[in-house]
Amino acid sequence: DGGITQSPKYLFRKEGQNVTLSCEQNLNHDAMYWYRQDPGQGLRLIYYSQIVNDFQKGDIAEGYSVSREKKESFPLTVTSAQKNPTAFYLCASSINTGATYNEQFFGPGTRLTVL
């Protein structure tokens, strides 16, 4: 089935550790996105990528890094520089960022907890 997979579903991290969240899509979409969701808040954009080997910072990129070496994959690294990383992380993709009407498709999310 076509879709977006994120792993792991739950992740626990000790303070000071870097951790990488996986996002894979088999929809052949060009664009991919990472969002952070905190309780009672909407989704905030961390990073996005329109094409392989290129990505842009979103609204809250500090303390995060990404790579886009393959069209299907867009991993997110939460570094120790991120002061408050405990949150729910959602990955999304869309067919073409150049068209306003394209909806984004979302993965099931990863819940990260810092101990």
Place this chain on the structure above:
Amino acid sequence: AQKVTQAQTEISVVEKEDVTLDCVYETRDTTYYLFWYKQPPSGELVFLIRRNSFDEQNEISGRYSWNFQKSTSSFNFTITASQVVDSAVYFCALRELYNTDKLIFGTGTRLQVFP
């Protein structure tokens, strides 16, 4: 500045009641799209509908209907004869023509439908 406001943080209804979720947006662009997403307890956002700024026709899909009014910058969502399976967080989102990379989300409305 672009913004999406969902003033209703949480709504509780009993099954078979009708319920309307409000969405008010701000944009300086004349061309934009509005979206509604559903986030069930599993966490994954599910796309419900897309509406462009030039189409003010109401949309009906089964028990769901949407009312778009540019005069009041609103894009409200009504569920008729609500069911327990409708329990979720619902997000309204805006995408502007000149800023196609960003999907701007409201803070969401949590709907609880009790049997």
